[in-house]
Amino acid sequence: MTRLGRNPMYQQIADALREQITSGELEPDAKLPTEAEMRDQYGVSRETVRKALAQLVNEGLVISARPQGHFVRRRQPMVFRPQAEFRKRPYSPEMDAFMTEYAGEGREPRQVIEVAIVEPPEDVAKRLHLEPGDLVAVRKRVRYLDGEPFNINDSYFPLAIVRDSEIMRPEDIARGANEVLAELGYRQVRALDELYVRMPTPEQVHRLDLGPGTPVGVHVTTGFTGEGQPVRVAVTVLPGDRHVISYERQREASNEGA
Amino acid sequence: MTRLGRNPMYQQIADALREQITSGELEPDAKLPTEAEMRDQYGVSRETVRKALAQLVNEGLVISARPQGHFVRRRQPMVFRPQAEFRKRPYSPEMDAFMTEYAGEGREPRQVIEVAIVEPPEDVAKRLHLEPGDLVAVRKRVRYLDGEPFNINDSYFPLAIVRDSEIMRPEDIARGANEVLAELGYRQVRALDELYVRMPTPEQVHRLDLGPGTPVGVHVTTGFTGEGQPVRVAVTVLPGDRHVISYERQREASNEGA
DNA sequence: CTGACTGCATTGTCCAGTCAATGCGGCCAA
DNA sequence: TTGGCCGCATTGACTGGACAATGCAGTCAG
Known part of the structure; x- marks a missing residue:
């Protein structure tokens, strides 16, 4: 995951996670990796990971349950x-x-x-x-x-x-x-x-x-x-x-x- | 603007700005103070100001036009x-x-x-x-x-x-x-x-x-x-x-x- | 006068860190 | 066994900094 295209890193991370969620790879209620894990995985700072997560939370795809971690959100209208x-x-x-x-x-x-x-x-x-x-x-x-x-x-x-x-x-x-x-x-x-x-x-x-x-x-x-x-x-x-x-x-x- | 209540500073700043917008004190298309000005005004770091602004942008009340600044958004459905x-x-x-x-x-x-x-x-x-x-x-x-x-x-x-x-x-x-x-x-x-x-x-x-x-x-x-x-x-x-x-x-x- | 360039203010991205808040799980005492 | 306490992993809030990107305004050459 490098800065090859012009998308900022936090965007790329958010996109990767979103893809995993919408594709079903991450099911509803599944736990996302912790911020520290993703920091190491993507080789960025924790703030950058947090920005990616904040975006997904804002899109309503993910909820954050402190201090258990971030989870894929479930919906039923x-x-x-x-x-x-x-x-x-x-x-x-x-x-x-x-x-x-x-x-x-x-x-x-x-x-x-x-x-x-x-x-x-x-x-x-x-x-x-x-x-x-x-x-x-x-x-x-x-x-x-x-x-x-x-x-x-x-x-x-x-x-x-x-x-x-x-x-x-x-x-x-x-x-x-x-x-x-x-x-x-x-x-x-x-x-x-x-x-x-x-x-x-x-x-x-x-x-x-x-x-x-x-x-x-x-x-x-x-x-x-x-x-x-x-x-x-x-x-x-x-x-x-x-x-x-x-x-x-x-x-x-x-x-x-x- | 102190941390008296339990609302985080960036929330208080966002609330203050939102109030100015919804009350009409800041009219549509009006320019908000720059991040640096608000940093000094509220005595916080720039990132904190940015978090407040990000929230208003996410609520659709404000748009950011780099590098002109942040502006009150105009709507007409x-x-x-x-x-x-x-x-x-x-x-x-x-x-x-x-x-x-x-x-x-x-x-x-x-x-x-x-x-x-x-x-x-x-x-x-x-x-x-x-x-x-x-x-x-x-x-x-x-x-x-x-x-x-x-x-x-x-x-x-x-x-x-x-x-x-x-x-x-x-x-x-x-x-x-x-x-x-x-x-x-x-x-x-x-x-x-x-x-x-x-x-x-x-x-x-x-x-x-x-x-x-x-x-x-x-x-x-x-x-x-x-x-x-x-x-x-x-x-x-x-x-x-x-x-x-x-x-x-x-x-x-x-x-x-x- | 015109077009290209340059400086500059402003926001965007990112980092490395500190300290606080929270809830769960495990430990320990009754 | 039960109830309360505490440690700990995790997220939340915030700092102070660095450098990039951008579009406007002003400058300068033609």
């Missing part, structure tokens, strides 16, 4: 299906098959709910068409699976609509907050989903107990009534290493040409 | 709307408004197309229900906007279906490959979308000219005919810093309770 909100059962056999394949059977769910009245963040205020000074109710949830944080879901509602309703109580709403909104006269019939792909903020790293190098999907849903009034903004943060997001789509008979 | 395939015009006024807000007017698109017959990757073979040995045609596209790579789109078709068709020619198909498939008797009426959030592979970094710390969304669409036969798998790789992915959804009258 769960399905996140935003359409489930309007459509409990998938309408196509393909989606059905897809979901059973990734089904997380036998895992134990849990959630922590927190309710507050706050000034809305700017992006929420914009989506809810609020005036400056208008307040919102927010239900912040962290969902756990088998004790591990799994995703964050913060739902914002215009305070004027949900004041004194069941939504303000920090308890699980079995029939869903959407149903409560409907009972209050604000049934959502349309939703707009936005999905951003990002590196997490430190706060998200903390709330989701993310390893370094784990990107997140930020899923923002805005729910509208039949009159086009926005009544709910839900922000879901999904760790990239634990989720697949899926949609099913159908061609409309009235709209062939596309 | 484009909308990616998978539903456009089956539905050219959005059906809700909200989606319309959303799209005009992010519209990339006046930008110059370009694409590079490459066609090949290959053994399908395992995940593609599975989604197309292929037997071992079956081959596929693949149209690999890199789309550019204003000279910058914008996304990768690789579409796979069972070779048995598209052999000798227009799809095999490495030219743009104005009416769309889906229309050609329909003319061949394989009109897609349903699609299943999967969305993965990942750090990019080195190959993706190269093809998309990604900065470090840029995660990607991998969007996999499987298109089905009315009989449920999969006829197309499209893999789109979207740099997280250049895209918002969006869907619109509607409650179905026949399916209220959800």
Whole structure:
């Protein structure tokens, strides 16, 4: 391993290790050589080895468990299906098959709910068409699976609509907050989903107990009534290493040409 | 800035800089102090400052332009709307408004197309229900906007279906490959979308000219005919810093309770 | 005026070392 | 046998240095 090409040594070392991982030569949970071993093996300083390892950690391929060493990371995603909100059962056999394949059977769910009245963040205020000074109710949830944080879901509602309703109580709403909104006269019939792909903020790293190098999907849903009034903004943060997001789509008979 | 709490110095420095960036004190394209200046300012070694900067670069907040210095990164996402395939015009006024807000007017698109017959990757073979040995045609596209790579789109078709068709020619198909498939008797009426959030592979970094710390969304669409036969798998790789992915959804009258 | 060269500030790579933190395994006492 | 303590291997944090690479700005020859 010499500096023949123009790739820096730490890159070459990272590439070699990555190759061993993706090829399967190093299986999930396998232990990598220690920094000292690689230092001798490649004839570089320990800092250079560490830089290579840091890169792999940042790519999410490797985790470091002090002082046991570095290990190949294991992944197993769960399905996140935003359409489930309007459509409990998938309408196509393909989606059905897809979901059973990734089904997380036998895992134990849990959630922590927190309710507050706050000034809305700017992006929420914009989506809810609020005036400056208008307040919102927010239900912040962290969902756990088998004790591990799994995703964050913060739902914002215009305070004027949900004041004194069941939504303000920090308890699980079995029939869903959407149903409560409907009972209050604000049934959502349309939703707009936005999905951003990002590196997490430190706060998200903390709330989701993310390893370094784990990107997140930020899923923002805005729910509208039949009159086009926005009544709910839900922000879901999904760790990239634990989720697949899926949609099913159908061609409309009235709209062939596309 | 001392080691009072238990956060390492490089973390504290990164946090301080991040705060300045997110608060707007440091605007997009603003130049950060040089490593030497920060070394003196915080009273640490240059390597420690570099570690803080590396973290911000990895979070995608900062870019380093040697030898000009480090700069606050500017972002401006484009909308990616998978539903456009089956539905050219959005059906809700909200989606319309959303799209005009992010519209990339006046930008110059370009694409590079490459066609090949290959053994399908395992995940593609599975989604197309292929037997071992079956081959596929693949149209690999890199789309550019204003000279910058914008996304990768690789579409796979069972070779048995598209052999000798227009799809095999490495030219743009104005009416769309889906229309050609329909003319061949394989009109897609349903699609299943999967969305993965990942750090990019080195190959993706190269093809998309990604900065470090840029995660990607991998969007996999499987298109089905009315009989449920999969006829197309499209893999789109979207740099997280250049895209918002969006869907619109509607409650179905026949399916209220959800 | 133009084009080529050169100096220079800045970041990139790498080294050899120090000391701290951590968790496991083994040792020892009760 | 059990529980607590300690050593130790390993990674984390940090230092102070060296030299390379790069692109800009200014200089100088034509």
